[in-house]
Amino acid sequence: xxxxxxxxxxxxxxxxxxxxxxxxxxxxxxxxxxxxxxxxxxxxxxxxxxxxxxxxxxxxxxxxxxxxxxxxxxxxxxxxxxxxxxxxxxxxxxxxxxxxxxxxxxxxxxxxxxxxxxxxxxxxxxxxxxxxxxxxx
Amino acid sequence: xxxxxxxxxxxxxxxxxxxxxxxxxxxxxxxxxxxxxxxxxxxxxxxxxxxxxxxxxxxxxxxxxxxxxxxxxxxxxxxxxxxxxxxxxxxxxxxxxxxxxxxxxxxx
Numbered sequence: 001x002x003x004x005x006x007x008x009x010x011x012x013x014x015x016x017x018x019x020x021x022x023x024x025x026x027x028x029x030x031x032x033x034x035x036x037x038x039x040x041x042x043x044x045x046x047x048x049x050x051x052x053x054x055x056x057x058x059x060x061x062x063x064x065x066x067x068x069x070x071x072x073x074x075x076x077x078x079x080x081x082x083x084x085x086x087x088x089x090x091x092x093x094x095x096x097x098x099x100x101x102x103x104x105x106x107x108x109x110x111x112x113x114x115x116x117x118x119x120x121x122x123x124x125x126x127x128x129x130x131x132x133x134x135x136x137x
Numbered sequence: 138x139x140x141x142x143x144x145x146x147x148x149x150x151x152x153x154x155x156x157x158x159x160x161x162x163x164x165x166x167x168x169x170x171x172x173x174x175x176x177x178x179x180x181x182x183x184x185x186x187x188x189x190x191x192x193x194x195x196x197x198x199x200x201x202x203x204x205x206x207x208x209x210x211x212x213x214x215x216x217x218x219x220x221x222x223x224x225x226x227x228x229x230x231x232x233x234x235x236x237x238x239x240x241x242x243x244x245x
Contacts, residue, residue, distance in 0.1 A: 005237050019178045020146060023229070026208070030233045130236040134244045137147065 006037040008128040010121055012136045014045025015074040021049070024134060025077050028092075032081050035088035039128060041121040043097035044136065045104075049074040050094060052108040075110050082112045095120050138169045140240040144232065147245075148179035149190055155180075158245040159192035163199045173240075175232060176224075177206040181213065186221045197223045204231060 009028070013020050031038050042049060052075060059069045078094065085092040095116035101107055125131040143162050149155035159174075166172040174196060176184060183190035184205050197203060204227040205220060217226055236242050 007233070007236050023146065023177055026229045027232055030230045034233070036233075036237075130239065130242060132232075132236060132242050132244060 004037070005034075006039065006128045007031055008039040008041070008121070008124040008131040010041045010043070010131070010133045011046040011049075012042075012044045012134065014048045015051075015054070017045070018136075020134060020137075021074065025074075025081070027132075028081050029084070032085040032090065032092065033088060035085070035090040037090050038081075038085055038092045039124045040092070040094045041097070041116070041118075041124065042094065043100050043118070045100075047096040047100045047104060047106050047109075050078045050096070050109045050113045051075060051106050052110050079110055079112070138171070140171045140173075140235070140238070141165050142173045142175055142232065142235040142240045142242045144175045144177060144242070144244040145180040146176075146178040148182045149192060150182065151179070155245075156192050159196050161245070162196050162201045166196075166200045171202075172200070173202040173204060173235070175204045175206065175227070177209050177229070179209075179213075181205050181209045181215065184210075184220050184224050185215060186219055188221070 009024065011024055015021060028038060054073045054075045056066050056069065056071045056073065058065045082092045094113045096109060096113055098115040098117060101115055143158065145155060145158055147155050162172050162174045182188070183193050193203065203224045205224050206229055207226045208229065210217060210226070220226065232242065
């Protein structure tokens with residue numbers, strides 16, 4: 001059951017690059033399991049995390065086909081988080097920075113992701129119980 | 138005075154910036170704030186008993202609570218019983234707990 005806490009996160013790192021992405025997903029998973037309301041403002045490379053055209057691939061070096069390799073995709077993690085948050089009584093709202101999306105041609109995101117501006121992050125930060133900014137290092 | 142949770146994900150042997158982060162934690166604690174340093178990813182590297190990290194020891198001596206992400210230790214093959222005294226192992230849930238409690242949470 002949700003106790004109506006709302007947490008906002010801002011993330012910057014793109015997929016397949018940094019351990020921070022996995023750590024952020026672990027944090028979001030905890031909040032989702034608790035049924036908190038979760039806001040995520042993704043900017044710069046992070047707008048690629050929910051890109052719908054991500055696809056699994058074989059690994060020729062290790063001789064594995066697509067199924068054996070079972071390469072994890074951030075868009076699937078995000079879709080799973082959206083579902084688990086709702087199942088536990090919360091809501092996950094993901095906003096991609098529109099300028100960052102247009103720069104990268106990342107307009108095709110999975111369902112549940114919308115575009116916005118840094119103004120949305122400001123509004124969320126004012127309304128949330130707490131906000132964590134996770135920048136690129 | 139406030140409650141601070143500082144998150145350190147970098148290895149102090151790879152970047153000098155981490156020293157400044159340890160200093161920040163010390164100064165916050167010296168000023169009377171309840172200060173917790175949560176080490177995650179390569180931030181857990183200096184926690185081994187045989188590691189030399191004066192900044193981390195200085196933080197401990199100045200009353201900073203130091204927590205170490207259990208998952209990050211496991212990923213790196215660092216056994217829990219090799220961690221220096223005074224540092225406690227914690228789950229990633231700790232960060233969410235602090236956010237909900239209203240701590241000032243900063244990813245350094």
